[in-house]
Amino acid sequence: MRRIWAIAGVEFNINSPKQLGEVLFDKLGLPVIRRTKTGRSTDEDVLTKLAASHELPAEVLAWRSLAKLKNTYLDVLPTLVNPETGRVHTSFNQTVTATGRLSSSDPNLQNIPVRTELGRRIRESFTAAPGKILVSADYSQIELRIMAHLSGDAELCDSFRRGEDIHARTAALMFGGEAAAVTGEQRRAAKAINFGIIYGMGAYGLSQQLSIDQKQAKEFIERYFERYPGVRVWLDRTIEEARRAGYVETLLGRRRYLPEIASTNRSVAQFAERMAINTPVQGTAADMIKQAMLAIDRELEKEKGTDSFSPRKNRSVPFSQPLMVLQIHDELLFEVPEGEADRLVAMVREKMEGVMRLSVPVKVDVGRGANWAEAH
DNA sequence: CCCTTCACG
DNA sequence: ACGTACGTGAAGGGT
Numbered sequence: 001m002r003r004i005w006a007i008a009g010v011e012f013n014i015n016s017p018k019q020l021g022e023v024l025f026d027k028l029g030l031p032v033i034r035r036t037k038t039g040r041s042t043d044e045d046v047l048t049k050l051a052a053s054h055e056l057p058a059e060v061l062a063w064r065s066l067a068k069l070k071n072t073y074l075d076v077l078p079t080l081v082n083p084e085t086g087r088v089h090t091s092f093n094q095t096v097t098a099t100g101r102l103s104s105s106d107p108n109l110q111n112i113p114v115r116t117e118l119g120r121r122i123r124e125s126f127t128a129a130p131g132k133i134l135v136s137a138d139y140s141q142i143e144l145r146i147m148a149h150l151s152g153d154a155e156l157c158d159s160f161r162r163g164e165d166i167h168a169r170t171a172a173l174m175f176g177g178e179a180a181a182v183t184g185e186q187r188r189a190a191k192a193i194n195f196g197i198i199y200g201m202g203a204y205g206l207s208q209q210l211s212i213d214q215k216q217a218k219e220f221i222e223r224y225f226e227r228y229p230g231v232r233v234w235l236d237r238t239i240e241e242a243r244r245a246g247y248v249e250t251l252l253g254r255r256r257y258l259p260e261i262a263s264t265n266r267s268v269a270q271f272a273e274r275m276a277i278n279t280p281v282q283g284t285a286a287d288m289i290k291q292a293m294l295a296i297d298r299e300l301e302k303e304k305g306t307d308s309f310s311p312r313k314n315r316s317v318p319f320s321q322p323l324m325v326l327q328i329h330d331e332l333l334f335e336v337p338e339g340e341a342d343r344l345v346a347m348v349r350e351k352m353e354g355v356m357r358l359s360v361p362v363k364v365d366v367g368r369g370a371n372w373a374e375a376h
Numbered sequence: 377c378c379c380t381t382c383a384c385g
Numbered sequence: 386a387c388g389t390a391c392g393t394g395a396a397g398g399g400t
Binding site: 015017018038039042064065068069073108111113114115119143282285329330331 | 378379380381382383384385
């Protein structure tokens with residue numbers, strides 16, 4: 001804080017985008033990259049660009065990331081430990097999202113940090129009880145597999161059936177050569193495109209994501225559709241059907257109504273078109289993991305009764321029985337007695353991979369450890 | 377209470 | 386010319 005104030009030459013509230021804007025844009029004369037509804041944006045993307053011309057933006061970014069972790073997680077989570085159970089309990093909301101996902105609140109345990117080293121140290125504080133371990137089981141590239149299934153694109157389906165690294169394969173198809181020979185840079189670009197397709201991105205969005213010009217981004221997208229023509233057909237048909245019916249559906253028939261797709265305001269209609277593309281993919285993944293959770297719960301209940309997992313019945317506080325403790329969209333987290341982990345992993349794998357049959361394999365990655373960071 | 381920002385999938 | 390990748394929840398600022 002003192003360093004930031006010294007560089008700025010003025011004491012101000014770093015947490016106020018308004019005051020920060022006055023320092024960056026008025027006092028220091030740095031360029032305004034983007035506007036918000038109410039003023040000049042100072043978000044991460046903007047500060048990263050400004051960091052090329054002044055030392056202050058990088059300091060503010062560092063401050064922000066530390067403040068976020070401290071204020072949202074470090075200072076709060078310890079106060080939320082229930083004295084009866086010794087655990088932090090969240091609420092899972094079943095009727096909040098538009099796609100069929102769960103959401104988590106009070107506290108949100110679906111956004112615990114993981115992407116930075118310091119973030120992972122916060123995640124380490126979620127631990128298993130003595131004698132138990134945490135098992136994390138997450139669907140591998142589930143949304144791309146679902147898009148392969150929904151679109152039936154031959155190339156995409158074959159790639160998954162051959163068990164290939166899908167981002168490397170996409171890079172090879174787009175930039176030439178063998179999948180084994182793609183550079184890190186090419187794979188990164190292919191990954192951004194694979195994700196972008198699921199979100200209904202345009203050339204502008206991709207150009208921003210990859211720091212390339214819009215013309216080149218447009219060429220990338222066209223090239224993608226040349227290689228995966230079935231995907232383009234599916235996207236077009238899905239939007240067309242949404243316009244006709246006024247809604248889209250997941251594989252299990254969950255509907256999202258999109259009346260705005262008929263809007264004469266083009267940006268409003270295009271927003272609805274992106275929802276029409278993303279919802280069947282994200283929503284089908286939500287259908288799948290919910291079905292898996294039910295199948296796993298039934299199995300755990302059954303094992304509890306027949307003592308395959310637990311030798312004792314009717315314990316009010318189950319000790320030796322595996323517990324499903326969290327769902328994070330494509331991941332399930334279990335707390336399990338050490339000696340029963342192998343059996344649990346085999347059962348969870350089978351249920352998660354087999355609960356909905358797709359035309360491509362469904363793959364689940366499993367990790368285990370004394371804490372959530374280790375298991376993940 | 378809304379806005380901006382940023383944590384996650 | 387315009388706005389521009391999906392879905393969430395929480396914190397702090399400012400009104």
